[in-house]
Amino acid sequence: MLIRELLKSANVKEAPAQEQPRYEYVPSYGYSTEAGEQVTVYRAHSIATAYRAKNIISDDVAKLPFQVMRRNGRQVEQIQPDPVTRNIAYLLQVSPNIWGWTPFQFKKAVIEWLLFYGNAYIWSPVVGPRQLLVLPADRTMPVFTLDGELWYRHTFSNGSTGYIPAVEVLHLLINPDATGFVGRGVITFARETFGRQLAAYKAESKLYSQGMLPAAYIQFAGELNKEARQAARLEYERAMSGAENAYRLAVFDNKITKFEPIHIQLKDAQFLESIDATDRDICNFFGLPEHMLNRGKEAYNSNEQKYLEYLQGTLDAYLVPWEEAARIRWLSQEEQATHYFKFIREALLRMDSKARAESMAIRIQNGMMTPNEAREKDDMSAYPGGDRHYMPMNYQAIDVIDGEKEGENGSNKTA
Numbered sequence: 001m002l003i004r005e006l007l008k009s010a011n012v013k014e015a016p017a018q019e020q021p022r023y024e025y026v027p028s029y030g031y032s033t034e035a036g037e038q039v040t041v042y043r044a045h046s047i048a049t050a051y052r053a054k055n056i057i058s059d060d061v062a063k064l065p066f067q068v069m070r071r072n073g074r075q076v077e078q079i080q081p082d083p084v085t086r087n088i089a090y091l092l093q094v095s096p097n098i099w100g101w102t103p104f105q106f107k108k109a110v111i112e113w114l115l116f117y118g119n120a121y122i123w124s125p126v127v128g129p130r131q132l133l134v135l136p137a138d139r140t141m142p143v144f145t146l147d148g149e150l151w152y153r154h155t156f157s158n159g160s161t162g163y164i165p166a167v168e169v170l171h172l173l174i175n176p177d178a179t180g181f182v183g184r185g186v187i188t189f190a191r192e193t194f195g196r197q198l199a200a201y202k203a204e205s206k207l208y209s210q211g212m213l214p215a216a217y218i219q220f221a222g223e224l225n226k227e228a229r230q231a232a233r234l235e236y237e238r239a240m241s242g243a244e245n246a247y248r249l250a251v252f253d254n255k256i257t258k259f260e261p262i263h264i265q266l267k268d269a270q271f272l273e274s275i276d277a278t279d280r281d282i283c284n285f286f287g288l289p290e291h292m293l294n295r296g297k298e299a300y301n302s303n304e305q306k307y308l309e310y311l312q313g314t315l316d317a318y319l320v321p322w323e324e325a326a327r328i329r330w331l332s333q334e335e336q337a338t339h340y341f342k343f344i345r346e347a348l349l350r351m352d353s354k355a356r357a358e359s360m361a362i363r364i365q366n367g368m369m370t371p372n373e374a375r376e377k378d379d380m381s382a383y384p385g386g387d388r389h390y391m392p393m394n395y396q397a398i399d400v401i402d403g404e405k406e407g408e409n410g411s412n413k414t415a
Contacts, residue, residue, distance in 0.1 A: 012151050012163040014143050021142055021181040031187070033195025037202070041116045044187055047197050049279045052293050053286035054115055061318055062108040065344040066092045072338065079339070086130040088330050097131035106132065111318060113137040114172055115286075118183030121152065122170040124330065135169075142171065142181045150181075170329040172321055190285040197278045220255055287314040307349050319343045367391040 030038035037043075045051050068079040068089045081090035091097075096106040114120040117137040124132055139155040143163075150166040173183025187194065218232065283290050289310065326341040360374040372386035 012143075012153075013146050014153075021144075021177070021179045031191040031195075033192050035192070035195040035199040037195040037198040039187065039191045039194045039198065041187060043198060044116070044194050047194060047201075047282065049197075049282040049293055050190075050194065050286070053282065053288050054112060056288060056292060057115065057286065057314065057318070058108045058111040060315060060348060061111045061343075062104040062106075064107075064319070064347050066103065066107065066322075067342055067344060068092065068339060069342050070339050088130075091130065091132050097133055098129055106134065109134045110172065110322075114174055114183075114185075114318065116185045116187050118174050118185035118188065120172040122172075123152075123164060124168055124170070125164075126168060142166075167329070170325050172318075172325060174317070186285050190282065193278055193281045193285065197275065197282070200275050200278065222255075287317075311345055311348055315345075315348070319345070364390060365392065 030040035030043065033039055045054070068087075070077055070079055079087070079089045081087065081093050083090055083094070092103060094103070095101060096103065110120045110122060113134070113136070119137040119140075121135040121137060121140045122132055123135050124130070135152075135154055139157075141153050141155075143151055143153045145151060152164045152166065152169045152171070153161055154164060155161050175184040175188070176182065177184060220232070224232070279293075280290065283293055292310065323341045323343065327336055327339070330341075331339050360369075360377075363369045364371055364374055367389045370387050370389055372382040375382060375386065
């Protein structure tokens with residue numbers, strides 16, 4: 001009701017349909033596939049590999065702190081949350097809206113819409129307390145007016161629509177279409193792969209439901225009408241189907257003149273190999289290494305190396321666009337010159353305690369951070385005198401060395 005009240009006053013005249021961006025959202029009834037399965041977002045979640053991949057990416061993005069930074073000359077500082085003004089730092093680090101969402105919940109919802117629908121819409125309404133609202137991507141669409149202005153049309157569950165000016169919406173997208181205004185989710189391109197996996201799961205379940213019972217044909221003495229054939233089929237399936245009836249003895253009377261099973265071994269159909277190959281394709285669609293989905297072997301010497309490749313090859317494609325779009329939509333033009341947004345990627349690059357301690361020691365010894373800054377990263381209290389920078393005594397600035405050389409050359413010439 002809140003969103004509907006905020007939108008009802010907008011009066012927008014859309015341009016003709018042929019001039020609007022065209023979307024490829026998943027229809028409510030799903031995509032048809034060559035495997036004969038309808039693929040929807042809900043059914044895609046029933047595929048273990050897709051479900052796990054979705055959660056890995058959305059959870060990892062949600063775990064990363066999203067901070068507002070300010071650069072003043074050569075000084076960089078983090079903007080602190082202000083519960084009174086509800087500044088953007090408060091919305092990103094404490095709670096994004098008046099419903100008490102957590103930052104984790106907010107970021108995870110955004111990424112899940114982005115993965116499967118290709119678009120995520122974050123609305124910051126100018127009416128009421130400052131907040132960030134996630135608009136369902138299957139009911140929100142960018143549209144142009146007759147004057148060429150960009151708006152976002154939102155359709156409510158009761159069928160009514162409302163319009164939001166573009167300056168209030170942060171629109172994230174992946175796999176953009178030719179217009180560049182609409183994204184396309186993983187399911188758009190992976191629907192055939194998902195369809196094959198759903199069909200394989202159904203075939204496997206059917207096999208177990210029949211108690212590993214093979215297909216067969218039965219020949220009776222004399223003719224049977226349609227009802228009699230159906231009764232014989234149902235009685236045979238009742239007696240032999242189900243896991244509890246697996247491998248039970250079938251007993252026939254002399255009316256049955258012939259019974260012959262139709263065997264097809266799973267290994268002959270390369271059934272398990274097909275499921276494995278399809279799982280590998282799903283990993284590629286999501287851009288995840290197989291070992292992160294409990295498949296294959298890990299080939300890294302450390303967790304840091306593993307997560308660094310994952311961060312650069314997968315997560316940065318979601319993090320960088322969000323950082324850039326936030327600077328445009330959530331900051332004034334004056335603030336854009338000095339402020340920026342940053343996901344703290346170091347939160348993902350977890351090292352073991354020994355490697356972490358060595359890394360901190362090297363930074364302190366080379367003047368890159370103070371001891372108190374290192375303690376703060378481990379949530380430890382500062383201590384008096386711990387805000388000084390240190391550097392080895394045998395290090396000198398380059399300009400000092402150059403000055404000494406010039407002095408030596410001058411002395412030699414004088415002599």
